[in-house]
Amino acid sequence: MESDSDSDCSHISSTPPRNPMPPPPPPPRRPPLSSHKPKTRLKSSSSSSKSQRKLPSEPAEPPPQPSLDDTSLNPPPLSTLPFQIRCSSNLHRPNLIETLPAGYFSKSTFFSKIQRSSLNFEPSESFTCPPVSTDRAPPENKPNNVIKKHPNLIGANAPLPPAKLRKCSGNEGNFVKLNLNHGRRKFVNGKGKKKSSYASSSRGLYRRSKRKWKGEGDVEMESVCDEEGLVTEIGQQKPKKGCELIEEAVLKVQNEASDENLAGLLNVMYGYDSFREGQLEAIKMVLDGKSTMLVLPTGAGKSLCYQMPAMVFSGVTLVVSPLVALMIDQLKQLPPVIQGGLLCSSQKPQEVSETLRLLQEGGIKVLFVSPERFLNEEFLSILSSIPISLLVVDEAHCISEWSHNFRPSYTRLRASLLCTRLNIGCILAMTATATATTLNAIMSALEIPSTNLIHNAKLRDNMQLSVSLSGNRTKDLLKLIKSPPFAELQSIIIYCKFQSETDILSRYLCDNNISAKSYHSSIPSKDRSRIQELFCSNKIRVVVATVAFGMGLDKRDVGAVIHYSMPESLEEYVQEIGRAGRDGRLSHCHLFFDDITYFKLRSLMHSDGVDEYAVNKFLCDIFSTDMKHQGKIHAMIKESSSRKFDMKEEVMLTLLTQLELGEVQYIRLLPQLNVTCTLNFYKTSPMLLADKDIVVSAILKKSENKQGQYVFDMPTVANSIGVTTTELSNHLYNLKLKGEITYEVKDPAYCYSIVEVPGDFCSLSRQLTKWLLEVECFKVDKLDAMFNAAIFAVNDCEKMQGCHGIPTRTMFAKKDLGLLQG
Numbered sequence: 001m002e003s004d005s006d007s008d009c010s011h012i013s014s015t016p017p018r019n020p021m022p023p024p025p026p027p028p029r030r031p032p033l034s035s036h037k038p039k040t041r042l043k044s045s046s047s048s049s050k051s052q053r054k055l056p057s058e059p060a061e062p063p064p065q066p067s068l069d070d071t072s073l074n075p076p077p078l079s080t081l082p083f084q085i086r087c088s089s090n091l092h093r094p095n096l097i098e099t100l101p102a103g104y105f106s107k108s109t110f111f112s113k114i115q116r117s118s119l120n121f122e123p124s125e126s127f128t129c130p131p132v133s134t135d136r137a138p139p140e141n142k143p144n145n146v147i148k149k150h151p152n153l154i155g156a157n158a159p160l161p162p163a164k165l166r167k168c169s170g171n172e173g174n175f176v177k178l179n180l181n182h183g184r185r186k187f188v189n190g191k192g193k194k195k196s197s198y199a200s201s202s203r204g205l206y207r208r209s210k211r212k213w214k215g216e217g218d219v220e221m222e223s224v225c226d227e228e229g230l231v232t233e234i235g236q237q238k239p240k241k242g243c244e245l246i247e248e249a250v251l252k253v254q255n256e257a258s259d260e261n262l263a264g265l266l267n268v269m270y271g272y273d274s275f276r277e278g279q280l281e282a283i284k285m286v287l288d289g290k291s292t293m294l295v296l297p298t299g300a301g302k303s304l305c306y307q308m309p310a311m312v313f314s315g316v317t318l319v320v321s322p323l324v325a326l327m328i329d330q331l332k333q334l335p336p337v338i339q340g341g342l343l344c345s346s347q348k349p350q351e352v353s354e355t356l357r358l359l360q361e362g363g364i365k366v367l368f369v370s371p372e373r374f375l376n377e378e379f380l381s382i383l384s385s386i387p388i389s390l391l392v393v394d395e396a397h398c399i400s401e402w403s404h405n406f407r408p409s410y411t412r413l414r415a416s417l418l419c420t421r422l423n424i425g426c427i428l429a430m431t432a433t434a435t436a437t438t439l440n441a442i443m444s445a446l447e448i449p450s451t452n453l454i455h456n457a458k459l460r461d462n463m464q465l466s467v468s469l470s471g472n473r474t475k476d477l478l479k480l481i482k483s484p485p486f487a488e489l490q491s492i493i494i495y496c497k498f499q500s501e502t503d504i505l506s507r508y509l510c511d512n513n514i515s516a517k518s519y520h521s522s523i524p525s526k527d528r529s530r531i532q533e534l535f536c537s538n539k540i541r542v543v544v545a546t547v548a549f550g551m552g553l554d555k556r557d558v559g560a561v562i563h564y565s566m567p568e569s570l571e572e573y574v575q576e577i578g579r580a581g582r583d584g585r586l587s588h589c590h591l592f593f594d595d596i597t598y599f600k601l602r603s604l605m606h607s608d609g610v611d612e613y614a615v616n617k618f619l620c621d622i623f624s625t626d627m628k629h630q631g632k633i634h635a636m637i638k639e640s641s642s643r644k645f646d647m648k649e650e651v652m653l654t655l656l657t658q659l660e661l662g663e664v665q666y667i668r669l670l671p672q673l674n675v676t677c678t679l680n681f682y683k684t685s686p687m688l689l690a691d692k693d694i695v696v697s698a699i700l701k702k703s704e705n706k707q708g709q710y711v712f713d714m715p716t717v718a719n720s721i722g723v724t725t726t727e728l729s730n731h732l733y734n735l736k737l738k739g740e741i742t743y744e745v746k747d748p749a750y751c752y753s754i755v756e757v758p759g760d761f762c763s764l765s766r767q768l769t770k771w772l773l774e775v776e777c778f779k780v781d782k783l784d785a786m787f788n789a790a791i792f793a794v795n796d797c798e799k800m801q802g803c804h805g806i807p808t809r810t811m812f813a814k815k816d817l818g819l820l821q822g
């Protein structure tokens, strides 16, 4: 089955620029797009991956651990880092510092304000509150019925500000539980009786999620949330009056996209009175058909910038997302009037074809897909036959090898493919965290003119950031959580680096009467979903997680994000704290750091590297095939190959992607697949079935019979009859539905076909290795930048307080309490 990038991102690498200086601005857009051949770049992520592998809780050989002021390691000076750090002149928060991304300094006040703190949380300390909003009241669009107590506070049940029509988009806990294998599909209309037209044509495969809401006409409605087919059709359940209002507002915008008309549409679609910063500008650009780069902070409302145009455009809006969890969340967040669909790896072939059918019939307005989907020829040819008005690249920083979150499959998203092959005229790239270099890379890949950049990446004002150097993080963490204001917060996320840490820490917190659960990618996905569900419904107070948790989580009332382990880059830090305070209320983000963790992470990064010999071996393996097999499907089983070449899976994928998209196209990547199939025949005897079925006949020839079971390699069978692996998978699935066979597949693999064999293996491996090494070094630079930022915050604060030499914890107790309680 085709694989989507739904991993926990723990493999993700950060890859700062080869050249520390910001590169020149991206070239202006060159019409026509089809004639433009994009520049080829080497892309990789050395650190990334061993993708699904557990990170060891202890490095094999910890490096020597110098003291914090040891300069022998020469961490890069702050001025050369991708971020600049300076003291804030913010009068309200004299102890804050701000960091700005290199490049766009004049344009933005991007990045964090870090308050230095240490831990001494004696409850008896008195303090004065800083002037940051203390009532945790929503800053914008605050309705008259002001909330007295934040629901994130224990015992508080105050509702969130009403958002008229948004209610029915299912924000209860902001969690969609998708059970892809169970349930009955049932489309129910507003009264819960009559089936809708296209629902009735579908098989019973949907889980229903009932939610009552009151629309404009005060009609109590039931909203339906599907699961298996992942297609929402909630629009038919809305009250007629609301529907008419929206139609009217859409028509007005179609006639004239004026501020007034757009504000009208915003109001009837979402119930919001005004746009947030950057939203209106972005929507207008997109409606004007201009490809746009949008940088807004986490939780700033980027989704609305494609949802509204999607309503106005006649064609489909395609949204590319890096994680299935994120797509599911975004699908769920669509306003009721927008029909949404999703294609992901966990769907059955039947569900995929159902979604594609709906897409072709115009039954889907917004379709969420993974970048891997663009490897699928069938998908591409369907896409090229339907009108796509807008392509949205969410988390667009994943395109760039210089971002903290590079994903090789995102490199496929180039204007050349999107515009020439799919005839997409307008692209909206969105991110919350990108350095100038990353922005440059995104805009140049997607051919977004430099004039079409909307950049407002400053952190939300409602986040109070604090940092402490800790000698005993576990004890300090407990103190922190048991002290105000953390003690009063209902929802807290604690980020750790290692899976083992999350398990140990959650147990420790439970032992200390704090309800906590650990969350990481090795926990079965069903249990992970359950944990997220419990957290979103406030049944668990604390989630102790690796980076696997958070993306796609729009729980509005997360009151605190605590970093138990230092993030690997400032961008990662900003991304993760972005989970806090999405309801606009005061939230608290605390970072613990220590030199031991820093050096441990540094050491692990270096151990991730690959050498030329391994790359050479890898290349030889790929091209070892006989030339007569050129054009045939080949597979590289991820796990065994990773061991064989001592390479992380993500590095292997990076190399494969480079071999396809580099200057010379050596291979063509195909959808990923579980390649080993074990099959049993049921109804008809194998020989009889083989007489009428060419696939079965090929299976009998190419398989090994193991105790009555037929074991075969999918690519081998597909090659023997000249079909694609997707076609083979679909055929097997249909035989299974007919009751003829049962089968299981295993061994996820990268699949490719050979286009050209390289002439000089040695120089190619040398070139690739050099580049991978650069990536590794820059990843370390990013870690250094993060560490330096934390150190700087601590030192700077001490100077500002005039407290050098005084035991930190005691000295800053008052300040910490004051600031944290703020």
Ligand SMILES: Nc1ncnc2c1ncn2[C@@H]1O[C@H](COP(=O)(O)OP(=O)(O)OP(=O)(O)O)[C@@H](O)[C@H]1O
Residues within 6 Å of the ligand: 140, 141, 166, 272, 273, 274, 275, 276, 279, 296, 297, 298, 299, 300, 301, 302, 303, 304, 431, 432, 554, 556, 578, 582
């Ligand atoms: N104009 C607005 N007024 C009030 N609330 C808004 C407005 N626009 C968006 N929101 C709300 O802000 C919240 C965050 O929006 P959204 O999920 O789109 O953020 P985001 O920028 O995509 O964040 P992230 O980068 O973390 O995914 C949502 O609950 C959304 O309904």
